[in-house]
Amino acid sequence: MPEAPRPRAAVIQFPGVNCEYESARALAAAGAEADILRWNEDPARLAGYDLFLLPGGFSYQDRVRAGAVAAKEDILEALADEAAAGKPVLGICNGAQVLVEAGFVPGLRGEDLELALAPNRMPGRRGYFSEWCHLRVADSTPSWLGILSERVLPMPFAHGEGRFTSRRPGLFEELAAAGQVVLRYADAEGAVAAGWPENPNGSELAAAGVCNAAGNVLAMMPHPERAAWLGQVPELLPGPWGWKRRRAFGEWPRLKGPGPGHALFAAMVGAAAARREAVDAT
Amino acid sequence: MAAVIEVSRLSRADLESALAEHSLTLKPDEARRVAELLGRDPTLTELTLFDTMWSEHCSYKSSRAHLARHLPTEGPDVVLGPVEDAGIVRLGEADGRRWCLVMSHESHNHPSQVLPFEGAATGIGGIVRDVYCMGAEVVGVLDPLRFGDPRGEHADRSREIMAGVVDGIWHYANALGVPNLGGDLVFHPGYDDNCLVNVVAVGLVPEEEIIRSRVPAEARAEPYDFILVGKPTDESGFGGAAFASVILDEEEENRGAVQVPDPFLKRVLSEANKAVLALARRGGAAIGFKDLGAGGIACVSSELAEAGGFGMRVDLDRVAVSDPALPDRVIACSETQERYGLAVPRRLTPRVLAIYNEEYDLPHVYPGACARVAGEVTNDGRYTLTRGGAVLCDAPVAVVTKGIRYEREAAPAARDLPDPPPALDRDLGADLLALLADPNLCDRRYLYQHYDGEVQGNACLRPGEADAGVLAPFAGSPLGLAVTCDGNPWYGARDPYRGAALAVCEAVRNLACVGAWPLALTDCLNYGNPEKPGPFGAFAEGVRGIGDACRGIGRLAEDDQAPAPRHPIPVISGNVSFYNESARGAAIPPSPIVALAGRVPDISVVPGLQLKAAGDPVYLLGARRAELGGGAWHRVCRGSEGGAVPEPDFARVRTESLAVIRAVQAGWVRAAHDVGEGGLATAAAEMLLGRRGEPARGLDLDATGGDGGGGLPPASLLFSETGGFLVELAPAADDAFAELCRALGVACLRLGAVTAAPRLVLRAGGAVLVDLDAGELAAAWQGALPRLFPAGEETPDGAREVADA
Structure with missing residues (x-):
C-alpha cells in the first residue's frame, strides 16, 4: 500500500505576525507539509490545504484591538468555509485573538462576539507578561486534543491581552460543560490554577484555550511551537518535563526530539489526516 | 544652486547666531571648514548634512585616534571589523552552511532620558536595522540599562524613566519578534540626569549571503x-x-x-x-x-x-x-x-x-x-x-563624507578613596540578606518577564538562567551561540582603566560558564563631555583598558588553548557616547559597557547556574584577595565606596576560563556561575535561587583556604569581588577536573557540596558565618525590584495595587 501523503498545512502570515517560521517548523516535525501563505494571496488557495495555523505576533500592530483588523481580511472568509468543512484550525496567541475577533470561537450562532481576549489582570504588574506555564487538557472535549485528555503540557506564554472573558454571565460554565474549554492553566501536577500566577492573566475558569462546538477550531494563548523540542524546555522546570530535560543532558539527539508542544501539533496533524482519509473514502 | 549661507563673509558673532538660528550645532570654525572643503559657501542643506556628519555621534572626531590606537579589530574569525554598522565573525558550520555572527552595539541615551518610551523603542529599532542590512536575520537583542538612584533625591524621575524605557523595549522588540537574550540593570546616582540605554543586536547570516x-x-x-x-x-x-x-x-x-x-x-x-x-x-x-x-x-x-x-x-x-x-x-x-x-x-x-x-x-x-x-x-x-530643479548639494562624494578630527586633552584620573576601617563582629548573614535585597543585586525576573525571550523558538538558556544567554538557532545542529554584556560603574568611577578591563574579564567569565569560546566583542563607551580633560581622560583610559584586556586574555578557541594568547579577542563593532552630562555639569561615572559573543560547540552540555543534585561537589576557582573597593558589600552594608578595586589579572582570567570551558564541554559541569559583584556569598546564594527563585537544593560550603592562605578576614572571604568561578560538578568528574586544573596551573579548591536541605551554610576557620533558610533568601531577593515599578508599588496599607493594563 502506498504511504499516505503528508497532510498539507497553511500557516497564514498577516502583516505583523512573527511566529510563522517556528510554527511551520513544528508542524513539519509533526508530519505535515507546511507552507507560509501571505494574507493577500488568492483565498481560493486555501482549499488545497488540510489544516490551518494562525501564528502569534502583532497583526496590523494590534490596531483597534489585538486581532481585530486581520479578522476582517478576505482570507478569513475563505478560512471560515474550510473550517465549516471540518478542517482543523489552530490560532496561537495573536492567531487566537484573530479567531475570537472573527467569531470562529466559540462559534455560537446568531450572536456577535461572545468571547474576548482582554488585557491581562495581574497583581503588581501591568502590560506584557512572559513565562512558562502548565496546561491541563480537558477530560472530555470535542477537540482533536481529546486524545491528550487530562495530560499536563508545559509551554511558554507571552502576551499583554490574553484574558479569556465574556460579557455573558455563565458562558464559560456552559462552554466548559460542553468540553470547549480545552486547555486550562494548571500547576505542574495538573491541578487547575486557583489564582495568579498559575493563571497568569486572570482568564475565566483559568481558560488558556477554547474550541468551537464542532471541536475543529482551537484558539489558545500559550505557544506550543516554543515547546516543540525537548531542548526548549527550561532545565529546572518543575514536573516530569523538567526531569526529562535534565535526563537528556549531554544527548543532543534526545534534546532535538519532541517536547511537550509536539503532542499538540501531532494531534492536529493526525486529525487532519484522518479527516482527509474519511473524505477520500466517501 | 539653492541659496547659500555666507559663512566666509559673516563675522564670527554673526555666524554663531546664523548657526543657532538654524539649530545647527556646528562651531563657527567648523562651518568655515565646510566652505573651505567645498571651495564656496554652503547651502543650508549642506550645512545641515555636515552638522550631522561631523557630530560626535557620527564622526568620532574626538575618539577615533584612541580607538585606533588601542582596540584590536582583527583575528582569524573576523569577516568584517568595525567599518560598517555591524561587525561580522565566523560562528561555525551547521545544516551544511558556514554561518556568521553579525553584531552591533549602540546607545540611545539622550532620547531615552527625554522621551523614555520612544527613545528606548527606537534604540532597538535602530540597532536591529544595522544587523538586518548586512543580510542577516536578527536572532536576539540585549539591553544594558543604567538608571538614577531609585531611592535618592530624584527617585521619582528615575523610576518613571525606567518604567518608560522597559515599556519601550518590550513594545518594540516583542512586536518585531526578536527575543531578549539578556542585558543588565544598574542603579547609580550618577545617572540621575542621564540614563543610559545601550542596545546590542545579534544576527546570523550564511557567509556567502553577506550584503x-x-x-x-x-x-x-x-x-x-x-x-x-x-x-x-x-x-x-x-x-x-x-x-x-x-x-x-x-x-x-x-x-x-x-x-x-x-x-x-x-x-x-x-x-x-x-x-x-x-x-x-x-x-x-x-x-x-x-x-x-x-x-x-x-x-x-x-x-x-x-x-x-x-x-x-x-x-x-x-x-x-x-x-x-x-x-x-x-x-x-x-x-x-x-x-x-x-x-x-x-x-x-x-x-x-x-x-x-x-x-x-x-x-x-x-x-x-x-x-x-x-x-x-x-x-x-x-x-x-x-x-x-534647485541644486541643494553638489560636491565630490569624498568631501561630503570626509570626517573631522580633534585632539582632545586628557587629564589623568585621580580619585583615591581610603579603605573603610576593618569591620569586626558583623552578622554576615544579615549582610548577605541586605545585599540580595539591594536594587543592584536583587532578582531581575520581574524585568525579564516583560520581554519575550522565547519568540523564534531558539531559546536554550534564558536571561537569569545562566551568566550568558544561549541560543540553539540551527534545527539540525547542536551548535549554539552565547552572548553576555557587562560594565560596573563603581569600578569605572574608582579607576576608569580597571573598570573597563574588568568588564571584559567578567564577560569572558560569563561565557566560560556556558562553555562558550569567546569570539568577538563590541563596546559602547559612555562618558561625559569630551571637551573637558577629566571625562576625556577617563574615556582614554577606558579604551586602553578594553584593548589591554582583549590582548591580555586573548582569543580562546578549539585551536587556541595555549597558556599565552596568540591572538586578541577582536572588537568588531562599537559606539562612543559622549556628553552624558547634565546642564548642572554632573557627568555620569565612566561607563564602558561591553558585549561578548561566543561559540557553543554543543548546546546539550551547557549548564545553567542553578544547583542540580544533592551530593555534587562544589569548587571555587580564583583565590579571594582583599578587593572590596567599589564593591557591593562596602557600598550596601558599610556606606563606603573606598578600597582597592579588583586588579584585572588577564592571565588568570584566561587559564581559569579555559579550565571551565573545557570542563563544561566535557560534560562534567552541572552548574556554573562567575564570582563577581557581591563576592562568593552572593554567587552561592544566586546558584541556590536560580532564575525562578524556587530553591530545591541547598549549599554547605567551607571557604577556609579560599584566599590561598592569604589570611583574609571572614567578611573579605565572603564578599571580596576578585573574579572567579563556582562550579558544581558531576561527582564522577571530580578527579578529571582536578587534573585539568593542575595541568593548566589553575588553583581549584573544593569548598563543599550541594545539600538536599534548601539552606545556605557558609563556614570558614571552623566558624559558621552564614546559615540561612532558602525561603528567607528568596524573600529578600525577589521583593525588591517589583516595588520600583509603578504597578508593583506598595500602597500605604502595604497591599499591592492590582493594575489593569
Whole structure:
C-alpha cells in the first residue's frame, strides 16, 4: 500500500505576525507539509490545504484591538468555509485573538462576539507578561486534543491581552460543560490554577484555550511551537518535563526530539489526516 | 544652486547666531571648514548634512585616534571589523552552511532620558536595522540599562524613566519578534540626569549571503538605481545625531529630535527585504543595502556611494514624504525610522518595487509607506541632491563624507578613596540578606518577564538562567551561540582603566560558564563631555583598558588553548557616547559597557547556574584577595565606596576560563556561575535561587583556604569581588577536573557540596558565618525590584495595587 501523503498545512502570515517560521517548523516535525501563505494571496488557495495555523505576533500592530483588523481580511472568509468543512484550525496567541475577533470561537450562532481576549489582570504588574506555564487538557472535549485528555503540557506564554472573558454571565460554565474549554492553566501536577500566577492573566475558569462546538477550531494563548523540542524546555522546570530535560543532558539527539508542544501539533496533524482519509473514502 | 549661507563673509558673532538660528550645532570654525572643503559657501542643506556628519555621534572626531590606537579589530574569525554598522565573525558550520555572527552595539541615551518610551523603542529599532542590512536575520537583542538612584533625591524621575524605557523595549522588540537574550540593570546616582540605554543586536547570516553597505563594483558595468523604501519621510528625528552630541539642556525643546518607533512596519519590511535579497541572489545580482539612521537620506546615499567608490544623484522630488511642505533640509536629513536605502541594478528595479509595493502591499499596510526610485548611481564621484530643479548639494562624494578630527586633552584620573576601617563582629548573614535585597543585586525576573525571550523558538538558556544567554538557532545542529554584556560603574568611577578591563574579564567569565569560546566583542563607551580633560581622560583610559584586556586574555578557541594568547579577542563593532552630562555639569561615572559573543560547540552540555543534585561537589576557582573597593558589600552594608578595586589579572582570567570551558564541554559541569559583584556569598546564594527563585537544593560550603592562605578576614572571604568561578560538578568528574586544573596551573579548591536541605551554610576557620533558610533568601531577593515599578508599588496599607493594563 502506498504511504499516505503528508497532510498539507497553511500557516497564514498577516502583516505583523512573527511566529510563522517556528510554527511551520513544528508542524513539519509533526508530519505535515507546511507552507507560509501571505494574507493577500488568492483565498481560493486555501482549499488545497488540510489544516490551518494562525501564528502569534502583532497583526496590523494590534490596531483597534489585538486581532481585530486581520479578522476582517478576505482570507478569513475563505478560512471560515474550510473550517465549516471540518478542517482543523489552530490560532496561537495573536492567531487566537484573530479567531475570537472573527467569531470562529466559540462559534455560537446568531450572536456577535461572545468571547474576548482582554488585557491581562495581574497583581503588581501591568502590560506584557512572559513565562512558562502548565496546561491541563480537558477530560472530555470535542477537540482533536481529546486524545491528550487530562495530560499536563508545559509551554511558554507571552502576551499583554490574553484574558479569556465574556460579557455573558455563565458562558464559560456552559462552554466548559460542553468540553470547549480545552486547555486550562494548571500547576505542574495538573491541578487547575486557583489564582495568579498559575493563571497568569486572570482568564475565566483559568481558560488558556477554547474550541468551537464542532471541536475543529482551537484558539489558545500559550505557544506550543516554543515547546516543540525537548531542548526548549527550561532545565529546572518543575514536573516530569523538567526531569526529562535534565535526563537528556549531554544527548543532543534526545534534546532535538519532541517536547511537550509536539503532542499538540501531532494531534492536529493526525486529525487532519484522518479527516482527509474519511473524505477520500466517501 | 539653492541659496547659500555666507559663512566666509559673516563675522564670527554673526555666524554663531546664523548657526543657532538654524539649530545647527556646528562651531563657527567648523562651518568655515565646510566652505573651505567645498571651495564656496554652503547651502543650508549642506550645512545641515555636515552638522550631522561631523557630530560626535557620527564622526568620532574626538575618539577615533584612541580607538585606533588601542582596540584590536582583527583575528582569524573576523569577516568584517568595525567599518560598517555591524561587525561580522565566523560562528561555525551547521545544516551544511558556514554561518556568521553579525553584531552591533549602540546607545540611545539622550532620547531615552527625554522621551523614555520612544527613545528606548527606537534604540532597538535602530540597532536591529544595522544587523538586518548586512543580510542577516536578527536572532536576539540585549539591553544594558543604567538608571538614577531609585531611592535618592530624584527617585521619582528615575523610576518613571525606567518604567518608560522597559515599556519601550518590550513594545518594540516583542512586536518585531526578536527575543531578549539578556542585558543588565544598574542603579547609580550618577545617572540621575542621564540614563543610559545601550542596545546590542545579534544576527546570523550564511557567509556567502553577506550584503555590504556600498554600491557594488558591478555598477561600473551596468546602471544602478538608488531605491528608498519604508515609512514616508517626515520631520521626526530631525537633528537627532547632533542632539546626541550635546549636553542635555532644555529637554523640552529637544523632543522633536527623538524618532518615532514602528515595529509593525519594521516586521513587514523585514519580510519584504528577505524576498528582495532572495531575488537578487537568484538573479546573481550584487546589491548594496544600508539602513537609514543618523542624517537620513543624505547620509545613506552619500555613504553607499563613497564606500563603493561611486557618485550618486538623488532627487528629493521622488521621495515619499508625509507632507510636501517639509523644508529641503528636513527631507534630506530627518531621521524618520523604518527606512532602508538600496543600490540595485536597474534591470531588477521593477521587480524589487513590485515585491515591496504589491506583494507586501506596503502602501495599504501602512499609510504612505512604499518603495520608490529616488536617485541613481553615477561614475563621476560627485554627490548631487536636487529638489524642484534647485541644486541643494553638489560636491565630490569624498568631501561630503570626509570626517573631522580633534585632539582632545586628557587629564589623568585621580580619585583615591581610603579603605573603610576593618569591620569586626558583623552578622554576615544579615549582610548577605541586605545585599540580595539591594536594587543592584536583587532578582531581575520581574524585568525579564516583560520581554519575550522565547519568540523564534531558539531559546536554550534564558536571561537569569545562566551568566550568558544561549541560543540553539540551527534545527539540525547542536551548535549554539552565547552572548553576555557587562560594565560596573563603581569600578569605572574608582579607576576608569580597571573598570573597563574588568568588564571584559567578567564577560569572558560569563561565557566560560556556558562553555562558550569567546569570539568577538563590541563596546559602547559612555562618558561625559569630551571637551573637558577629566571625562576625556577617563574615556582614554577606558579604551586602553578594553584593548589591554582583549590582548591580555586573548582569543580562546578549539585551536587556541595555549597558556599565552596568540591572538586578541577582536572588537568588531562599537559606539562612543559622549556628553552624558547634565546642564548642572554632573557627568555620569565612566561607563564602558561591553558585549561578548561566543561559540557553543554543543548546546546539550551547557549548564545553567542553578544547583542540580544533592551530593555534587562544589569548587571555587580564583583565590579571594582583599578587593572590596567599589564593591557591593562596602557600598550596601558599610556606606563606603573606598578600597582597592579588583586588579584585572588577564592571565588568570584566561587559564581559569579555559579550565571551565573545557570542563563544561566535557560534560562534567552541572552548574556554573562567575564570582563577581557581591563576592562568593552572593554567587552561592544566586546558584541556590536560580532564575525562578524556587530553591530545591541547598549549599554547605567551607571557604577556609579560599584566599590561598592569604589570611583574609571572614567578611573579605565572603564578599571580596576578585573574579572567579563556582562550579558544581558531576561527582564522577571530580578527579578529571582536578587534573585539568593542575595541568593548566589553575588553583581549584573544593569548598563543599550541594545539600538536599534548601539552606545556605557558609563556614570558614571552623566558624559558621552564614546559615540561612532558602525561603528567607528568596524573600529578600525577589521583593525588591517589583516595588520600583509603578504597578508593583506598595500602597500605604502595604497591599499591592492590582493594575489593569
